[in-house]
Amino acid sequence: MSLTQLIKYIKKFGPLALLGVIIFFILFYSIRVALILNKNRQGENIVLNPVFGKLTKPEIPISTTSAGFKFQIDTIEGKPVTATKSANVYSLLPTSTKFGYRDRISKMAKQLGFVDTNTYSLIGDTTTFKNENQSLDIKISNFNFKYLYQYEKDADLFIRSIIPTAQESVNNSISLLQSLDRFSDEFDSANTTSSYFYFNSEKKITVPVARNIDANIVEVNFFRKNLEDIPTVSTRFPNSNNFVRLASSSKEFVPIEVQVNFFERSIDKVGAYPLVSGDVAFESLKKGEGIVLLNSNPDNKNIIIKKMYLAYFEPDAYMEYLQPYYVFEGDGFAAIVYALI
Numbered sequence: 001m002s003l004t005q006l007i008k009y010i011k012k013f014g015p016l017a018l019l020g021v022i023i024f025f026i027l028f029y030s031i032r033v034a035l036i037l038n039k040n041r042q043g044e045n046i047v048l049n050p051v052f053g054k055l056t057k058p059e060i061p062i063s064t065t066s067a068g069f070k071f072q073i074d075t076i077e078g079k080p081v082t083a084t085k086s087a088n089v090y091s092l093l094p095t096s097t098k099f100g101y102r103d104r105i106s107k108m109a110k111q112l113g114f115v116d117t118n119t120y121s122l123i124g125d126t127t128t129f130k131n132e133n134q135s136l137d138i139k140i141s142n143f144n145f146k147y148l149y150q151y152e153k154d155a156d157l158f159i160r161s162i163i164p165t166a167q168e169s170v171n172n173s174i175s176l177l178q179s180l181d182r183f184s185d186e187f188d189s190a191n192t193t194s195s196y197f198y199f200n201s202e203k204k205i206t207v208p209v210a211r212n213i214d215a216n217i218v219e220v221n222f223f224r225k226n227l228e229d230i231p232t233v234s235t236r237f238p239n240s241n242n243f244v245r246l247a248s249s250s251k252e253f254v255p256i257e258v259q260v261n262f263f264e265r266s267i268d269k270v271g272a273y274p275l276v277s278g279d280v281a282f283e284s285l286k287k288g289e290g291i292v293l294l295n296s297n298p299d300n301k302n303i304i305i306k307k308m309y310l311a312y313f314e315p316d317a318y319m320e321y322l323q324p325y326y327v328f329e330g331d332g333f334a335a336i337v338y339a340l341i
Contacts, residue, residue: 046085049272055089057338058319060291062235066335067288071328074304080278083310083326087339088228090312090322091269095141097125105129105138108180112136112147112255142318143182147258151247152204160250161216166194172253173220173244182260188225193239195219199247217256219245224262227312233327234314237293237334241314263315265322274341278308281326281337289337296332303330310339 073079098104106117109129114136121128122140129136133153138145151157170192177183196215199206209215221240224232234241245257276284282305284290307329312322313336325336 046274047272048086048274049270051269051271052089052091052321055273055321055323055340057340058313058315058321058323060235060313061316062291062293064292064295065288066285066290066292066337068301069288070302071282071286072302072304073282073308074306075308080282081308082275082278083339084275086272086274087230087310087324089271089273089324089340090227091266091271092263092315092318092320092322093266094320095125095139095263095318097140098143101127101140101143104143104181105140108138108143108145108182109136111176111179112258113149142263144261145180145182145259146261147255149254149256151199151254151256155201157247157249157254158199158201158216162248162250163213164196164215164218164246164248164253165212166218169194169218169220169246169253172246173222176244176255176258177222177260180260182262183222184224184262184264186224186262186264187222187242189222191223191225193221193223195221195239216248217245218248219243219257224312224314227322230310230312230324232312232314232322233293233325233334233336235293235316241316261316263318263322275310275324275339276341278326281339282308282328284337285326285328285335290328290335291337292333292335294332294334300333303333305330311336 075081105120105127109117109120112134114129114131114134116131117129119129125139125141127138127140133150134148136145136147170189174183174189194212195218196209196212197206197217197219198209198215199217206217212218219239220243222242223240241259241261243257243259244255246253247256305328307327309327310324311327313325314322324339326339328335328337
């Protein structure tokens with residue numbers, strides 16, 4: 001075929017070919033848009049993996065429910081939010097008495113300043129060290145513990161206090177937990193919160209303060225790392241079950257209250273379960289089926305919810321699973337509603 005004939009054919013059939021290409025793209029994108037719209041109408045496809053069978057709502061020993069409150073939503077969205085169609089459920093490792101626990105608990109007691117580390121009581125799975133100013137309870141099944149120092153009796157502790165900076169407080173708290181072998185790999189050391197307090201040695205009272213420069217006591221809270229971008233909450237909301245409270249003495253940072261109440265999760269045993277919608281969760285809250293974690297003003301029964309999100313509930317006592325809840329936050333108020341269908 002000569003060049004002249006080729007040009008002739010292009011002029012003759014070129015517009016038809018171009019029209020065919022245009023029609024093809026119109027059909028292609030029309031089908032694609034239709035599929036997207038159909039997917040939106042049906043809702044997102046979810047992959048479930050109910051490996052633990054049917055789950056029941058955990059028994060959380062909190063007496064205050066959302067009954068008796070009136071709730072309004074004033075979030076950015078202006079309505080209840082559905083976080084996602086499904087969420088993971090994690091198996092928490094079971095606890096059992098550890099072999100050789102005596103050496104471990106004695107080492108922990110010594111690290112916290114006990115002189116006599118061979119004398120303790122054992123009730124159930126809890127060992128207790130106690131003297132005039134200190135008490136230490138340790139679970140021999142998982143080495144969760146709570147330590148208290150009666151700083152009110154220590155007249156010299158706050159004679160010359162230093163200002164507790166956030167970073168120094170965090171560093172000292174991490175070092176203490178590491179020395180006790182209770183700093184979990186699951187803690188997010190970059191996501192800590194610090195609260196400040198002032199102890200009046202004359203009146204023997206401790207009050208919260210807003211700034212570290214007004215404080216002589218600091219509390220550092222450690223949280224589990226987010227799981228699939230989902231945080232955790234506990235009965236100490238907005239704080240954690242795992243914290244270190246330090247007195248900022250001129251001598252050093254002195255631990256006056258320390259608690260680790262943490263349950264490691266299984267990496268292998270993970271299930272995926274469907275969630276109720278945000279609308280359903282909000283209706284449950286209004287029906288009184290929510291659990292109140294924080295209520296700074298008990299006289300206020302009209303609560304405006306300004307934030308709603310999904311979180312895992314960290315148990316105070318061992319539970320078999322780490323399960324998701326919807327969290328509803330207002331001014332000085334927080335409540336949770338079970339999220340699984």
